Amino acid sequence: MKQYTVxxxxxxxxxxxxxxxxxxxxxxxxxxxxxxxxxxMANQHFKPIVIRIMSIVDPETDLQVLICNGEEVDDVDDITEVIDHSAFVVD
Incomplete structure (x- = not known):
């Protein structure tokens, strides 16, 4: 299974x-x-955070490592992937 660092x-x-x-x-x-x-699914946040990708910065550099711009949305239909609290970092 492929993996992408985002x-x-x-x-x-x-x-x-x-x-x-x-x-x-x-x-x-x-x-x-x-x-x-x-x-x-953030355990330190009061609700799940749903982010929609708005743009991909420099998608040609390396398809395994991507930098994106996103925005929080309330719409929970058609979620691409659910990420558990232990599988991401917030800076």
Missing amino acids: TINCEFLNEAGILVGHTLKTIVHTLPRVADKYMF
Whole structure:
């Protein structure tokens, strides 16, 4: 099974309702594409974080390592992959 290291630059709401910039780093098993949605099951966050990929930065450099820009969405339909709290890092 292929694996892709993905870094997603995004903002999502904190418990106080304030948008805060974050970087999510994880490994996924399908090649990320624009409009894909990933659900991050964060145990330190008050709800699952759903991020939609808005753009892929420099997709030609190395298809195994991707940097993406994303945005938090409320829509949980058609989730590409669910990522457990132990399988990602939030910076």
